[in-house]
Amino acid sequence: xxxxxxxxxxxxxxxxxxxxxxxxxxxxxxxxxxxxxxxxxxxxxxxxxxxxxxxxxxxxxxxxxxxxxxxxxxxxxxxxxxxxxxxxxxxxxxxxxxxxxxxxxxxxxxxxxxxxxxxxxxxxxxxxxxxxxxxxxxxxxxxxxxxxxxxxxxxxxxxxxxxxxxxxxxxxxxxxxxxxx
Amino acid sequence: xxxxxxxxxxxxxxxxxxxxxxxxxxxxxxxxxxxxxxxxxxxxxxxxxxxxxxxxxxxxxxxxxxxxxxxxxxxxxxxxxxxxxxxxxxxxxxxxxxxxxxxxxxxxxxxxxxxxxxxxxxxxxxxxxxxxxxxxxxxxxxxxxxxxxxxxxxxxxxxxxxxxxxxxxxxxxxxxxxxxxxxxxxxxxxxxxxxxxxxxxxxxxxxxxxxxxxxxxxxxxxxxxxxxxxxxxxxxxxxxxxxxxxxxxxxxxxxxxxxxxxxxxxxxxxxxxxxxxxxxxxxxxxxxxxxxxxxxxxxxxxxxxxxxxxxxxxxxxxxxxxxxxxxxxxxxxxxxxxxxxxxxxxxxxxxxxxxxxxxxxxxxxxxxxxxxxxxxxxxxxxxxxxxxxxxxxxxxxxxxxxxxxxxxxxxxxxxxxxxxxxxxxxxxxxxxxxxxxxxxxxxxxxxxxxxxxxxxxxxxxxxxxxxxxxxxxxxxxxx
Numbered sequence: 001x002x003x004x005x006x007x008x009x010x011x012x013x014x015x016x017x018x019x020x021x022x023x024x025x026x027x028x029x030x031x032x033x034x035x036x037x038x039x040x041x042x043x044x045x046x047x048x049x050x051x052x053x054x055x056x057x058x059x060x061x062x063x064x065x066x067x068x069x070x071x072x073x074x075x076x077x078x079x080x081x082x083x084x085x086x087x088x089x090x091x092x093x094x095x096x097x098x099x100x101x102x103x104x105x106x107x108x109x110x111x112x113x114x115x116x117x118x119x120x121x122x123x124x125x126x127x128x129x130x131x132x133x134x135x136x137x138x139x140x141x142x143x144x145x146x147x148x149x150x151x152x153x154x155x156x157x158x159x160x161x162x163x164x165x166x167x168x169x170x171x172x173x174x175x176x177x178x179x180x181x
Numbered sequence: 182x183x184x185x186x187x188x189x190x191x192x193x194x195x196x197x198x199x200x201x202x203x204x205x206x207x208x209x210x211x212x213x214x215x216x217x218x219x220x221x222x223x224x225x226x227x228x229x230x231x232x233x234x235x236x237x238x239x240x241x242x243x244x245x246x247x248x249x250x251x252x253x254x255x256x257x258x259x260x261x262x263x264x265x266x267x268x269x270x271x272x273x274x275x276x277x278x279x280x281x282x283x284x285x286x287x288x289x290x291x292x293x294x295x296x297x298x299x300x301x302x303x304x305x306x307x308x309x310x311x312x313x314x315x316x317x318x319x320x321x322x323x324x325x326x327x328x329x330x331x332x333x334x335x336x337x338x339x340x341x342x343x344x345x346x347x348x349x350x351x352x353x354x355x356x357x358x359x360x361x362x363x364x365x366x367x368x369x370x371x372x373x374x375x376x377x378x379x380x381x382x383x384x385x386x387x388x389x390x391x392x393x394x395x396x397x398x399x400x401x402x403x404x405x406x407x408x409x410x411x412x413x414x415x416x417x418x419x420x421x422x423x424x425x426x427x428x429x430x431x432x433x434x435x436x437x438x439x440x441x442x443x444x445x446x447x448x449x450x451x452x453x454x455x456x457x458x459x460x461x462x463x464x465x466x467x468x469x470x471x472x473x474x475x476x477x478x479x480x481x482x483x484x485x486x487x488x489x490x491x492x493x494x495x496x497x498x499x500x501x502x503x504x505x506x507x508x509x510x511x512x513x514x515x516x517x518x519x520x521x522x523x524x525x526x527x528x529x530x531x532x533x534x535x536x537x538x539x540x541x542x543x544x545x546x547x548x549x550x551x552x553x554x555x556x557x558x559x560x561x562x563x564x565x566x567x568x569x570x571x572x573x574x575x576x577x578x579x580x581x582x583x584x585x586x587x588x589x590x591x592x593x594x595x596x597x598x599x600x601x602x603x604x605x606x607x608x609x610x611x612x613x614x615x616x617x618x619x620x621x622x623x624x625x626x627x628x629x630x631x632x633x634x635x636x637x638x639x640x641x642x643x644x645x646x647x648x649x650x651x652x653x654x655x656x657x658x659x660x
Binding site: 035037038041067 | 254261262322327328388391395396397485489502503
């Protein structure tokens with residue numbers, strides 16, 4: 001009997017001295033996971049010869065299917081971000097470059113212009129923000145299904161730059177903040 | 182009887198944490214028959230014993246060596262996201278783990294053979310075990326993304342996790358070879374309820390400046406997830422099939438799941454009258470997973486710099502869907518595959534060892550006197566009412582062996598009460614003090630064990646805790 005009381009006492013004591021400070025598991029609702037991801041979008045390269053070919057004439061235009069933005073895994077979670085363009089022109093041509101974002105019905109959602117002087121020029125960079133307080137409507141990005149790139153030659157069709165391997169290079173990348181939770 | 186009911190009630194309703202795969206309190210606690218499960222070569226003097234089904238041999242453990250519930254969920258007014266960042270993302274490393282184990286005996290009994298040197302034990306127990314290591318790089322990638330980490334390799338081998346539930350059918354022999362040496366072995370048949378593991382992952386994800394475009398994202402992956410039995414359970418939970426969860430569990434627990442074989446080995450050796458060396462190797466076994474198998478793998482390498490359109494070569498394929506081509510190229514370079522191939526999984530093998538010194542007053546034997554012992558001079562060494570010693574525990578884990586060192590003191594108060602106190606050092610705690618009580622009331626043996634008692638001041642702030650409980654009927658035979 002003494003032993004039973006001893007056991008009971010120890011266990012009761014354990015039960016009494018053990019305690020749990022107040023925990024608030026509702027805090028889990030406050031957890032937000034918002035990573036910023038980045039990756040290249042489109043790379044276009046055209047040598048000066050292209051603009052001197054009669055078949056091309058004064059401009060080059062191409063539509064690119066790009067479903068990365070309207071995939072559910074992206075479109076449902078993206079909050080804000082920006083697209084960064086970088087154009088490098090070593091041709092002898094003065095160029096106007098237009099980038100258009102199109103939806104599935106090929107309707108233009110957004111247009112971006114960049115004027116590029118003949119080479120040698122410094123690299124032209126441009127950043128366009130979407131979402132947030134000052135950016136364009138993020139819905140543009142969510143609904144973009146293809147990208148049209150149009151390069152208009154404002155110069156002649158015969159001159160050749162004396163720079164080695166003259167070409168125009170269009171680079172682009174996106175950097176977006178997503179809400180995972 | 183009423184007091185036992187109260188004890189049970191307290192145990193079941195108190196906030197004692199039911200949180201140790203390491204059964205340092207139970208190990209070599211020879212008053213308790215369940216201790217045979219952690220050393221089949223333990224000294225035994227019982228004539229027979231029987232554990233109370235389900236209740237006997239109950240042990241539950243949970244541990245997180247780097248983070249406590251209190252660290253994150255304390256009602257302290259701090260921003261929860263800051264706490265997650267400071268205490269988990271920034272502080273935790275890839276060897277930090279969250280693990281849990283439970284074990285309960287459905288049947289556990291033993292009897293002495295005609296040859297009194299042989300003691301047989303048998304039974305069935307259910308065991309669940311899960312461990313996940315902190316996937317540090319993947320967590321940083323999820324919380325921060327790749328943008329702030331240009332050039333950083335996010336290692337995929339940070340993902341290591343394993344879980345399983347098995348029902349174990351066992352039969353063991355404990356044999357006294359001579360006065361100094363007792364050995365034991367136990368054969369086991371495993372009936373796996375489910376198994377899931379993703380432990381052999383390698384590779385990395387890195388974002389760098391591109392060769393052509395502004396960024397290059399590179400994935401080099403060799404990842405694998407293997408499972409068996411999960412879909413059946415999931416379907417039962419989703420009620421997609423006309424099978425209840427209890428039906429699935431009971432079928433897979435009793436030879437309807439994946440089967441395996443294993444063995445436990447152990448010994449006790451008297452270095453002299455008072456000093457004992459013991460050791461055991463548990464769950465040296467495997468399970469062959471053949472039913473409801475689902476394996477997934479991701480193996481390959483690819484670097485992406487977006488869509489590339491290079492003139493004049495591109496004039497020949499102006500109408501091609503370059504996006505789709507890019508997707509297909511990546512998928513061919515890093516194929517995501519699944520299959521239902523059977524596979525072997527190995528049990529988490531455990532090793533125990535101890536050195537024990539007995540002292541104090543000799544204890545009278547409870548065992549049956551065997552005249553052959555007198556004739557052949559094979560009497561047992563005497564027991565004493567005090568013992569001190571040290572124990573070693575090692576378990577095979579996905580990131581390699583994990584060890585614990587224990588110092589213990591055992592005190593017997595007659596044959597009715599025995600108390601074992603332990604101090605254990607392992608990756609979870611340097612201040613783990615445990616206490617185990619074994620009470621013998623007539624033929625009824627009851628034991629209760631709990632460790633990391635210093636953490637009971639605030640259980641939520643504990644890195645580790647375990648609880649064990651058992652109820653057995655023991656007979657030492659007629660003297």
